[in-house]
Amino acid sequence: MTISADHTARDATSTGEAGAVQHEDALTEAVKKFGITAEDYMLPARYQIQMVDPDGRLKPDAEQGTEPGHEYPLPGDEELLAAYEQLVVGRRVNDQNSALVRQGRMAVYPSSHGQEACQVAAALCLSDGDWMFPTYRDAVAVMTRGVDPVQVMTIFRGDWHGGFDPLKHHVGIQCTPLTTQLLHAVGVAHAAKLRGEDTVVLAMCGDGATSEGDFHEALNFAAVFHLPVIFFVQNNKYAISVPLAHQSVAPSLAHKAVGYGMAGERVDGNDVVALLAVLDRAVKLAREGSGPLLVEANTYRMQAHTNADDDTRYRESAEVAEWRAKDPVNRMRTYLTDRGLLDSAGEARIAEKAEAVAAQLREGLSEDVPVDPQELFRHVFARQTPQLKEQSALLADELARDAAASSQEAAK
């Protein structure tokens, strides 16, 4: 569907012929596809999309928040079971990594504990040829996409800034400067579109990041160039200590979409069923040429920003407790068990898999990886400069003299 821009201001009383004609494409397409106006297509549904409630019960169709043009079929059983398995693994990964930080094996780990449903759905909605651009808090999403867990954690282990090949996995290096990666996502999508490829790109950020300038520029570029990018905002309510109310007074973050001429939707970010339904549809629409979409997931950062942060300074434990009751993993377990899709044997198999990943992380991150000081100079440029060659020789000489001195010392 093409929602074309109509920059002619119109008022309610004078729906003049000219304005109507300019808007015709968008209106007719939206009406044709969804039976709704372009405006109703772009605005998020009145309520967030929620399919399974916090107690693990499937909500009646009429209470899922869906509307005409905002309809979401229930994902298939196989997809839901795969998602649950990844939820359990993701939770285990988060807790294992936090433990490794406490043991001094990693400098820092921004945990997505509580946000695993978002992490899992973000990865599972994409096909192999698609791309993902994650943030520093999205390690579980990157692992779910199939990148080796230890390679994912290299960024936090401290021996290099990134541990995997983005081109091989179609996953950007987890980005630390906020929303800068959204523009890279736009560029990847633009290049693919120019070559006539049907790549979809999922670009991730948090609620605080929506205040950044690059958030605006990325959404606008994607909309103007009509690119297949899904902007996936995990609204976890805090930017370190600053609550959402200090970032935005928009009706919701999903409402920002309409300002760019793209469709927005809100979804319960702790309901992996609803997340998959909404993201699967977004991917499908983007691949069909609908242009970009904005999806806001309503979730919660259950732990502090990182181990270096003290969240008791800025939020009440009662609030955290309230969200614990909405846990995405427990909810899905109840739902699948009640539906007869999950039994204790299945649970045991999944737990075993999660333990295997945790063991892999413990082993990989406890290993003392030898670092090569000469690598400092190797990758700065594709074609090295004489200056870096000189500096690299300088360091080599310094290290050689140190080594000679310590071997002399040892000989004494």
Place this chain on the structure above:
Amino acid sequence: MSPTVTTSSEANGNVSAATARAAASAAATAEAAGPQPVTMAKALNTALVDAMSADSSVLVFGEDVGTLGGVFRITDGLTKTFGEQRCFDTPLAESGIVGMAVGMAINGMRPVVEMQFDAFAYPAFEQIVSHVAKMHNRTRGAVKLPMVIRVPYGGGIGGVEHHCDSSESYYAHTAGLKVYTPATVADGYRMLREAIDSDDPVMFMEPKKLYWSKDLVDLSSLRASYEEGTTAGLASEGRAAVARPGTDATLIAYGPSVPTALAAAEAAALEGRSLEVIDVRTLVPFDDVTVCESVRKTGRAVVIAEAHGFASVSSEIVARVQERCFHHLAAPIRRVTGFDIPYPAPKLEKYYLPGVDRILDAVDDLQWED
């Protein structure tokens, strides 16, 4: 949509089916044979045409670069020749332009983006410093960013505030960026082609006061020699040029200051003093060899730059030459640079810009009496 764009064969991509030589030959036939008066603007435009013809992954975008052909007309005719998919206008947002170029380069393209003016590039600074400069290193060389950011820079055109900054030092100070700045028409062509063919990101600083200066140049032979030379390696990067040979002192200049240095050398010659002029050409990487060879020969040096002197490329040049040529120096190295003030309003810029007299005064100060 039929794809008219393919992946770069050089970086991050699959083997390309680069075609489309036809458009370039159309442009080439318009060129008269033999050396003709050619402007820097025309040379840069021709370099873009030839690069886009040679490789269909080369894309040009920015503000007003499409229908208008750029406010300085450097991209004139590109949209018409190559279509809106290869040369197009973007929304007015510099961080967006550079950030999108990063993504395109990740996904097999060779974007050449235009920042409309030096000071308008500052919104893109985070993308440039945090990603353009660091992506190759961050990914241990897995991701190359073969992109060019063209920046019209410097003063001398009577421009109002925010249109005359010399911003090269910010980029030269950032590890991971290459910084080119041509001073001649022929270099405008050669160096832009090289920048586009480079697998490293290049800040391409265009001295805007030289856009309309003309040299006698044969564009078709420049094209032929560049295209034959590419297989033998890059020609300009890290290579300074002796713009005028001399024996008594060395003037080290780059970009917009090179013609000023040459004028100063001409004036000095009338007074019986032989000045050698070095055109640095690429600030990063810097050609220590050519510069130091000259200074060791002459024993005296003046560094000339429009930018503020404090913590600048000119200070770096002085430091490097001093470290390498101390025992050959007959006098301390002098600098003639812009004052450490915000770029002045048009009626005051003549007091700010390094001129012939100020350069000759500095030369006079180089302790000629033993």
